[in-house]
Amino acid sequence: MRKKLPIYENVKALGRTMVKNDKLWMCYSATGAAFHFEGKMLNIVLCGDDRAADDGMGGNHARVRVLIDGEYAAEKMVDQKEIRLEVIRSECKKACLVEVVKVSESAMSTVALSSIETDDEAKIRPAENKKHIIEFAGDSITCGYGVDDEVAEHNFKTDTEDATKAYAYLTAKKLNADYSLVSLSGYGIISGFSGDGERRPDQLLPTYYEKMGFCYGSMNGVYPQDVQWDFNQIVPDVVVINLGTNDQSFTRGKEELCEEYCAEYQRFIRNIRKNNPNAYILCMLGVMGEALCPMAQKAVDQYRAETGDNRISFHGFTEQLPEDGRAADWHPSQLTHRKVAEKLSAIIQEIMKW
Numbered sequence: 505m506r507k508k509l510p511i512y513e514n515v516k517a518l519g520r521t522m523v524k525n526d527k528l529w530m531c532y533s534a535t536g537a538a539f540h541f542e543g544k545m546l547n548i549v550l551c552g553d554d555r556a557a558d559d560g561m562g563g564n565h566a567r568v569r570v571l572i573d574g575e576y577a578a579e580k581m582v583d584q585k586e587i588r589l590e591v592i593r594s595e596c597k598k599a600c601l602v603e604v605v606k607v608s609e610s611a612m613s614t615v616a617l618s619s620i621e622t623d624d625e626a627k628i629r630p631a632e633n634k635k636h637i638i639e640f641a642g643d644s645i646t647c648g649y650g651v652d653d654e655v656a657e658h659n660f661k662t663d664t665e666d667a668t669k670a671y672a673y674l675t676a677k678k679l680n681a682d683y684s685l686v687s688l689s690g691y692g693i694i695s696g697f698s699g700d701g702e703r704r705p706d707q708l709l710p711t712y713y714e715k716m717g718f719c720y721g722s723m724n725g726v727y728p729q730d731v732q733w734d735f736n737q738i739v740p741d742v743v744v745i746n747l748g749t750n751d752q753s754f755t756r757g758k759e760e761l762c763e764e765y766c767a768e769y770q771r772f773i774r775n776i777r778k779n780n781p782n783a784y785i786l787c788m789l790g791v792m793g794e795a796l797c798p799m800a801q802k803a804v805d806q807y808r809a810e811t812g813d814n815r816i817s818f819h820g821f822t823e824q825l826p827e828d829g830r831a832a833d834w835h836p837s838q839l840t841h842r843k844v845a846e847k848l849s850a851i852i853q854e855i856m857k858w
């Protein structure tokens with residue numbers, strides 16, 4: 505048996521990843537690795553973060569899936585410091601594309617691809633880069649919150665979260681584009697989700713946009729929010745912003761707070777433009793509530809007027825329909841996510857002429 509390290513010479517990174525101590529760390533939703541495999545035997549070895557063996561996590565460990573040629577091959581909740589997944593055992597040599605994807609979000613748990621074990625004659629090489637890259641800055645909708653639990657009254661757990669069934673990942677797949685998700689459930693522009701109308705200033709997505717990720721636990725003593733992201737690693741053609749759903753639980757139609765959201769939204773746009781000077785910025789909102797759509801539109805209009813930057817637009821989305829079902833905590837169902845992906849893909853195709 506041969507052991508290969510998941511360094512960038514061997515695998516293609518999916519989303520924001522980091523190699524530390526010869527391990528490929530995955531934080532944000534849908535991060536991972538993709539590589540071509542040719543051989544008879546393949547094991548994937550995963551390394552849990554500092555909270556992986558904690559029995560009190562309550563279903564919130566990192567959820568990792570292995571795909572072979574786009575189809576399900578193996579899956580595991582990483583609740584131990586090291587887990588080995590047997591993926592391929594064959595008498596004959598197989599050639600396939602392997603993807604290792606963290607389908608849960610970063611706040612509760614991170615995970616590392618520790619090594620790739622193969623038979624002695626096997627070969628691996630990185631998957632090819634797609635022609636285009638789309639980055640998504642969002643909240644629980646982008647993360648695929650509860651999408652595998654279509655009972656609205658149920659609550660959050662990472663074992664029912666799957667970013668690969670959410671609109672962002674689906675949009676990238678429809679457009680045959682690479683992707684990067686920068687998303688955290690409950691986060692907003694001026695406040696995180698507020699059930700009582702009080703501001704949640706510790707849950708702002710812009711705070712972590714320039715970071716590797718955010719997690720309550722650490723990666724062998726390193727917290728992803730302490731790691732500065734290198735924007736040269738992923739250079740998107742399009743950046744999609746889908747933020748405001750949680751803010752509206754705080755703004756509640758109050759004019760002063762709505763204007764604050766508008767001003768901070770513009771500030772976030774400017775930061776995205778600073779880090780992505782050539783990207784088209786596409787702003788969207790409405791799937792779980794349309795209340796702040798006018799303020800997001802106003803933010804885009806004011807930014808365009810003040811800067812002359814025309815590579816930006818806002819697109820309102822209709823609120824999810826009851827007949828399309830609900831996922832946990834009243835989040836979008838798989839059907840709703842597919843509908844949103846259809847519409848967003850069409851908008852991007854029209855704008856970018858892909």
